[in-house]
Amino acid sequence: MYKEALMTNYSTKEARDHFSEMINQVAFTKDRVALERRGKVVAYIVPIEDMAALEKLEDSADIREAKKIMSDVESGKESLIPWESVKSDLGL
Numbered sequence: 242m243y244k245e246a247l248m249t250n251y252s253t254k255e256a257r258d259h260f261s262e263m264i265n266q267v268a269f270t271k272d273r274v275a276l277e278r279r280g281k282v283v284a285y286i287v288p289i290e291d292m293a294a295l296e297k298l299e300d301s302a303d304i305r306e307a308k309k310i311m312s313d314v315e316s317g318k319e320s321l322i323p324w325e326s327v328k329s330d331l332g333l
Contacts, residue, residue: 247272
């Protein structure tokens with residue numbers, strides 16, 4: 242069953258002073274931590290399960306995009322660029 246994660250905000254100074262505690266909070270309670278600098282969130286520390294879910298979503302989006310491109314190539318809407326041309330354009 243899905244448990245809604247809590248979010249705790251820390252300043253970057255608090256994060257430096259309490260890094261171990263923050264990591265334990267995220268690892269064991271599955272809460273998320275937002276790190277703030279001058280009142281603005283600049284980073285998050287999230288449980289490994291959240292990161293795995295995000296990576297899975299990104300992989301799915303990449304696969305959908307690759308399938309669309311291959312479909313466009315097969316239908317003639319797009320064309321492939323030969324690897325030798327790419328290397329030449331990049332000076333490799």
